[in-house]
Amino acid sequence: MERQILHVDVNNAFLSWTAVDMLKHGCNLDIREIPAVIGGDETKRSGIVLAKSPKAKMFGITTGETLYQARMKCPGIRVYPVNFKLYKENSNKLYQLLLQYTDKIERFSIDECFLDMTDYLIGDTLINKAYEINRRVKKELGFTVNVGVAHNKLLAKMASDFTKPDRVHTLYEEEISTKMWQLPVSELFMLGRKTIPKLYNMRIKTIGDLAKTDKQILIKKFGKHGLMMWEYANGIDNSEVHYKFEKPKGIGNSTTLPEDVTDISRLEEILLAITEQVTYRLRRYDLLANVVNVQLRTQNFEDKSHQRKLPEATSNTKEIYAEAKELLHEMYKTGTPIRLIGMRVDNLIEKDELQLSLFSKQDSEKQEKIDKVVDELKQKYGYNSITRAGKLHSEEKIKLKDI
DNA sequence: TCTGGGGTCCTAGGACCC
DNA sequence: TCTGGGGTCCTAGGACCC
Numbered sequence: 001m002e003r004q005i006l007h008v009d010v011n012n013a014f015l016s017w018t019a020v021d022m023l024k025h026g027c028n029l030d031i032r033e034i035p036a037v038i039g040g041d042e043t044k045r046s047g048i049v050l051a052k053s054p055k056a057k058m059f060g061i062t063t064g065e066t067l068y069q070a071r072m073k074c075p076g077i078r079v080y081p082v083n084f085k086l087y088k089e090n091s092n093k094l095y096q097l098l099l100q101y102t103d104k105i106e107r108f109s110i111d112e113c114f115l116d117m118t119d120y121l122i123g124d125t126l127i128n129k130a131y132e133i134n135r136r137v138k139k140e141l142g143f144t145v146n147v148g149v150a151h152n153k154l155l156a157k158m159a160s161d162f163t164k165p166d167r168v169h170t171l172y173e174e175e176i177s178t179k180m181w182q183l184p185v186s187e188l189f190m191l192g193r194k195t196i197p198k199l200y201n202m203r204i205k206t207i208g209d210l211a212k213t214d215k216q217i218l219i220k221k222f223g224k225h226g227l228m229m230w231e232y233a234n235g236i237d238n239s240e241v242h243y244k245f246e247k248p249k250g251i252g253n254s255t256t257l258p259e260d261v262t263d264i265s266r267l268e269e270i271l272l273a274i275t276e277q278v279t280y281r282l283r284r285y286d287l288l289a290n291v292v293n294v295q296l297r298t299q300n301f302e303d304k305s306h307q308r309k310l311p312e313a314t315s316n317t318k319e320i321y322a323e324a325k326e327l328l329h330e331m332y333k334t335g336t337p338i339r340l341i342g343m344r345v346d347n348l349i350e351k352d353e354l355q356l357s358l359f360s361k362q363d364s365e366k367q368e369k370i371d372k373v374v375d376e377l378k379q380k381y382g383y384n385s386i387t388r389a390g391k392l393h394s395e396e397k398i399k400l401k402d403i
Numbered sequence: 404t405c406t407g408g409g410g411t412c413c414t415a416g417g418a419c420c421c
Numbered sequence: 422t423c424t425g426g427g428g429t430c431c432t433a434g435g436a437c438c439c
Binding site: 087251 | 404405406407408409410411412414419
């Protein structure tokens with residue numbers, strides 16, 4: 001049976017949500033109407049554009065470029081800071097509203113949802129629901145969304161990306177050739193900056209060109225990815241709307257340092273602070289990690305990562321830090337200026353999936369108690385309430401995000 | 404004051420086993 | 422002895438998404 005899918009995409013999400021918040025607090029200026037961007041902090045060396053207003057876009061400003069570049073294109077550009085707490089709140093409000101239409105909602109990102117409406121169209125049409133959602137979000141939440149209407153997720157997502165803002169678009173099978181095939185191939189979901197030049201070399205310039213290319217040639221050249229891009233270009237996608245809550249498959253944090261660091265003991269301090277955050281999140285999910293990974297980025301933007309499988313799955317800060325520290329030492333070449341350090345845990349399993357030997361059980365229970373006391377305090381008084389004494393110095397410079 | 408941070412999935416090569 | 426090869430696990434790195 002044909003599925004009925006909607007894709008809801010918030011227009012310029014971070015910027016719109018900031019605008020709505022400013023208006024709510026008595027500001028007269030709607031930053032959606034002027035050249036404005038949401039940007040990182042240049043003093044922390046994270047000065048990039050995270051969202052832009054339509055007027056900023058007209059100046060050629062793109063997401064991901066530096067604020068420096070944005071100012072070159074538009075000297076008067078207004079820059080507003082990021083506020084993830086605000087974004088999360090708005091994302092939740094949107095989700096709550098959408099739940100009134102179906103419980104089969106996949107939160108694809110902080111500002112995008114897929115809705116499976118197949119069983120929820122009693123006496124109504126999919127497109128009517130799309131328009132209703134579009135109207136209600138604007139009226140009740142104050143920001144606008146694009147809604148894509150289709151029979152699978154890929155086509156719904158492509159449709160919501162057509163003209164913006166505040167629009168509803170359909171992309172049914174019979175519309176693929178007229179609405180999608182004339183688009184540049186770079187517009188196709190999952191085709192990024194590395195693949196596009198290769199396709200151009202094959203004289204593939206539009207999505208239509210790709211759709212009409214021999215599938216076997218693409219598979220030969222790109223493997224699995226080749227098959228996927230051919231299917232997407234032809235509007236083929238049988239993936240389900242994943243509406244059930246899923247625990248993460250990996251958890252990580254990384255930070256760009258205020259200045260390049262060459263002192264390994266300093267890197268160790270920062271690594272410990274990051275490890276504490278990561279393992280705290282890990283324990284809140286009741287998960288254990290099997291793999292620890294440490295990442296370094298040098299001054300010259302060269303990335304390196306080393307990982308290691310643990311002898312036994314754990315969420316213990318001390319055990320995971322010991323491994324992370326070893327990885328750091330094994331990969332750090334003395335004297336190299338480091339710009340970014342990060343650590344993540346992978347191959348996560350449920351806490352109760354682990355069968356411990358009696359011997360390791362006693363020791364791990366002791367460690368678990370220590371972590372638990374600290375976690376409870378953090379949960380009660382906020383993440384930064386508890387810090388290691390030896391870490392206080394580093395906390396001053398590296399402000400850790402509240403969770 | 405030039406280039407974030409958090410994810411998922413895939414590939415390729417080496418080790419090891421049978 | 423004329424040096425195969427499939428399967429699995431592990432690690433490093435890359436591509437892509439928002």
